[in-house]
Amino acid sequence: MSQSGSEKENEKEIEKKEIQQDEEKEKEKEKDLKTTKNEEENEKENEKEKENTKKKVTDDPETLLKKLETIKQFACAIIFDKKGKVIASTVKTKSKEIKAYLTAFDSYDVTVGNGFVLNGSHYIVYRFYDTLIYGRNGKAGEGPGICLHKFTRTSDDKELFALITYEYPVLSSRAIPILQKFCKEL
Structure with missing residues (x-):
């Protein structure tokens, strides 16, 4: 019985670690998504600035x-x-x-x-x-x-x-x- 109790504890610990790893992966994905969105937003803002600058000069x-x-x-x-x-x-x-x-x-x-x-x-x-x-x-x-x-x-x-x-x-x-x-x- 002590082995099965020990095995259950090991399984729980492994399961906890897997859950933690999954949570960390999800956080990294969210962080990457935010970074990508920020980069896209920055690119769009830069393009708008360039267009506005062109308009200012030419119009x-x-x-x-x-x-x-x-x-x-x-x-x-x-x-x-x-x-x-x-x-x-x-x-x-x-x-x-x-x-x-x-x-x-x-x-x-x-x-x-x-x-x-x-x-x-x-x-x-x-x-x-x-x-x-x-x-x-x-x-x-x-x-x-x-x-x-x-x-x-x-x-x-x-x-x-x-x-x-x-x-x-x-x-x-x-x-x-x-x-x-x-x-x-x-």
């Missing part, structure tokens, strides 16, 4: 203007939508001039034939790429350059235009990649 005209003004290679810069609404501009322009840029990509011949006019100055332009039209007012190394870039903003797939001018010693080979990078980050 707020003042912020966009400040960002444009920091690019010293641009003599002037204008961002506008496909309806001709100016979103940000470092220079005052006539709405009639802006509207002319909306159709600049429609016809190669018309655009190259007419050139661009910005604040009364005429620019001779070329179009080698589907999303870029650029040229100059006057002789190379003397007159200001101009570039119109049509792009799609990544944050909301909105079609926009960016128009810049640049002055010597800044050349198109320097100004245009800066413009493209700026637009890509919007």
Whole structure:
């Protein structure tokens, strides 16, 4: 009888240990679940912050203007939508001039034939790429350059235009990649 009593005690102790181990495993699982949930929540919050930051930069005209003004290679810069609404501009322009840029990509011949006019100055332009039209007012190394870039903003797939001018010693080979990078980050 003492053996069976001892065996029962051993079985009870083994059972207690198994229960404790099971409880510890459950606690670890709960802890892992909480950690995973916290990590997922943190990721979601980070994504929301990134989206909000993008929106702040791209939707707020003042912020966009400040960002444009920091690019010293641009003599002037204008961002506008496909309806001709100016979103940000470092220079005052006539709405009639802006509207002319909306159709600049429609016809190669018309655009190259007419050139661009910005604040009364005429620019001779070329179009080698589907999303870029650029040229100059006057002789190379003397007159200001101009570039119109049509792009799609990544944050909301909105079609926009960016128009810049640049002055010597800044050349198109320097100004245009800066413009493209700026637009890509919007």
